[in-house]
Amino acid sequence: MELGLNQGDWKKLIEDEAKLRGYSKRTISSYIFHVGKFIGSECVPRQYLLNLINLGKSDETVRSVCFAIKFYLNIIKRDSSGIDGILKDLPNVKREKKLPVVLAKEDIEKMIVSTRNLNHRLIIQIGYAAGLRASEIINIKWENIDFKRNVIHIKAAKGKKDRIVMLSPKVKKGLKSLGLWDGYVFNTIRGEKYSLRTIEKIVENAAKKAGIKKKVTPHTLRHSFATHLLENGIDIRYIRDLLGHSDIKTTLIYTQVSNKNLSKIKSPID
Numbered sequence: 001m002e003l004g005l006n007q008g009d010w011k012k013l014i015e016d017e018a019k020l021r022g023y024s025k026r027t028i029s030s031y032i033f034h035v036g037k038f039i040g041s042e043c044v045p046r047q048y049l050l051n052l053i054n055l056g057k058s059d060e061t062v063r064s065v066c067f068a069i070k071f072y073l074n075i076i077k078r079d080s081s082g083i084d085g086i087l088k089d090l091p092n093v094k095r096e097k098k099l100p101v102v103l104a105k106e107d108i109e110k111m112i113v114s115t116r117n118l119n120h121r122l123i124i125q126i127g128y129a130a131g132l133r134a135s136e137i138i139n140i141k142w143e144n145i146d147f148k149r150n151v152i153h154i155k156a157a158k159g160k161k162d163r164i165v166m167l168s169p170k171v172k173k174g175l176k177s178l179g180l181w182d183g184y185v186f187n188t189i190r191g192e193k194y195s196l197r198t199i200e201k202i203v204e205n206a207a208k209k210a211g212i213k214k215k216v217t218p219h220t221l222r223h224s225f226a227t228h229l230l231e232n233g234i235d236i237r238y239i240r241d242l243l244g245h246s247d248i249k250t251t252l253i254y255t256q257v258s259n260k261n262l263s264k265i266k267s268p269i270d
Helices: 007-020 025-041 045-054 059-076 083-088 105-114 118-130 134-138 169-178 196-209 218-231 236-243 248-255
Strands: 151-154 163-166
Touching: 007 025, 007 059, 025 045, 025 059, 045 059, 105 118, 105 196, 105 218, 118 134, 118 163, 118 169, 118 196, 118 218, 134 196, 134 218, 163 236, 196 218, 218 236, 218 248, 236 248
Parallel strands: none
Antiparallel strands: 151 163
């Protein structure tokens, strides 16, 4: 596909523009990966997306690729003619409307008990107890924890937003037993902070040991945190703030998986 641009410049163009817009390193890497695949295919955008759909790629993958291509085309359209027409011709791929996976409190307790490594156990506990994203867990520093006020200051999270979350007494006790008070809270044996993939494996292994058949990820703990708060009668607006959501509509998804009202309805079979 000829777009009138020196193809050797595309990576730097994406990286520079994304940095100016404050995008995360993960988003930048994703855009570069997808755009590289797109450029290498020599397909027009619509055909490239159709090829992905025909290969059985998920709606979420196709959406991500579409966003990356649109981002790239918007950058180069000032240097290439006809890009506006190509952009208008690209559809907005609908997001899959899947409900979040939620675990019972008993299952989460099994995951915690079955995890022997103290660091790993605390990662599972803090992910559930405070509703944290995996990226937030690995970036917690000791200076972000206020043991006197029992809060954790989550800094520069998704959307570069700070927020305050609760420090559970159980988590507090576990953290104090680590005996380390400088730098990142969770470190590998080599003194490096954990990677996202490592956090994912810790949670996956704990779920397997606990005999849980569902697909469990770090985000499952976050979903469970929000759902259980809702079932305990906590106002949805407080839950939104604890999760760091910008829009209440994002938080409202948990009303669809909560059994708070469903448990009050008696099935006709009973």
